[in-house]
Amino acid sequence: MRSSRLRRGLLRAAALGLWLLAVPAHALTIFACEPEWAALARVLAPQATIHVATHAGQDPHHIEARPALIAQLRRADLAVCTGAALEAGWLPALQQRAANPKARDVFFAADHVELIDPQPGAIGTPWSGDVHAEGNPHVHADPRNLLLVSQALAERLAAERPAERAAIRARLAAFEARWREHLARWEQQAAPLRGKKIAAQHTTFGYLWRWLGIEQIADLEPRPGMPPTPGHLQRLRDSLRAQPPAAIVLAGYQDPRSGRWLAQQLGGAVPLLVLPATVEENAGEAELVKWFDGLLRELLSATAR
Numbered sequence: 521m522r523s524s525r526l527r528r529g530l531l532r533a534a535a536l537g538l539w540l541l542a543v544p545a546h547a548l549t550i551f552a553c554e555p556e557w558a559a560l561a562r563v564l565a566p567q568a569t570i571h572v573a574t575h576a577g578q579d580p581h582h583i584e585a586r587p588a589l590i591a592q593l594r595r596a597d598l599a600v601c602t603g604a605a606l607e608a609g610w611l612p613a614l615q616q617r618a619a620n621p622k623a624r625d626v627f628f629a630a631d632h633v634e635l636i637d638p639q640p641g642a643i644g645t646p647w648s649g650d651v652h653a654e655g656n657p658h659v660h661a662d663p664r665n666l667l668l669v670s671q672a673l674a675e676r677l678a679a680e681r682p683a684e685r686a687a688i689r690a691r692l693a694a695f696e697a698r699w700r701e702h703l704a705r706w707e708q709q710a711a712p713l714r715g716k717k718i719a720a721q722h723t724t725f726g727y728l729w730r731w732l733g734i735e736q737i738a739d740l741e742p743r744p745g746m747p748p749t750p751g752h753l754q755r756l757r758d759s760l761r762a763q764p765p766a767a768i769v770l771a772g773y774q775d776p777r778s779g780r781w782l783a784q785q786l787g788g789a790v791p792l793l794v795l796p797a798t799v800e801e802n803a804g805e806a807e808l809v810k811w812f813d814g815l816l817r818e819l820l821s822a823t824a825r
């Protein structure tokens with residue numbers, strides 16, 4: 521009696537083992553908070569199913585925790601986000617409602633690079649995601665950061681799918697080699713931008729300025745994370761008249777009215793540049809390259825005077 525039960529149990533265990541061997545590990549499902557991380561994930565894990573929470577036309581500091589996003593996070597094996605509190609206003613709510621244990625340990629890109637401009641003592645709430653007390657979270661605007669993040673992301677993906685470790689590492693190595701070539705080309709092309717002074721709204725491109733040696737001499741925001749006010753814009757106009765910037769730069773998702781007003785007030789001599797803050801939702805490596813190509817082209821043509 522006992523031995524037949526044991527035999528049945530052993531048979532069942534053997535059958536389960538065979539079944540587990542026969543079913544391949546399902547492809548990863550990734551929830552990316554921003555399109556740039558989705559693009560990097562596509563480079564390293566091309567078979568993954570990737571959902572992207574925000575697009576280039578959206579302000580990534582403030583989005584709504586829509587039911588569709590909750591459902592996507594619920595099904596995800598891994599969440600890949602920026603961190604440094606960029607998503608503090610919406611990601612915790614999504615995580616809570618998705619109730620997915622795998623989405624709790626988020627891969628945060630900002631943990632793997634050096635953050636610039638921390639604002640110690642800056643007063644923010646969990647909903648004022650654009651104050652950035654920990655430092656500027658818009659790390660993807662420096663292509664050197666994408667190398668660092670891709671290395672860390674490859675390790676995380678390999679930990680999720682140990683059987684694919686070698687393939688992921690090979691894709692990383694190939695990406696790194698190509699990316700370093702682009703870096704060398706971009707740095708050569710961008711040499712004329714070194715030392716240029718620009719005005720911009722928010723710190724969206726802070727890492728781009730640092731990489732290229734551009735100086736942001738004015739911020740249309742009176743304080744980090746605070747929308748432009750008439751009083752602040754008037755003071756900027758008065759100070760910038762004496763030393764006009766080479767351009768006024770806005771991100772594509774920002775309301776262009778303040779930038780337009782300031783450009784007009786400076787007599788039309790200062791170009792207003794509206795740059796996309798990131799790539800499209802379905803982007804991969806080629807689009808990341810095109811994004812940096814486009815940023816450099818726009819900056820070079822606007823400041824070539």
Ligand SMILES: [Zn+2]
Pocket residue numbers: 581649650651652657658722723724
């Ligand atoms: Zn920001």
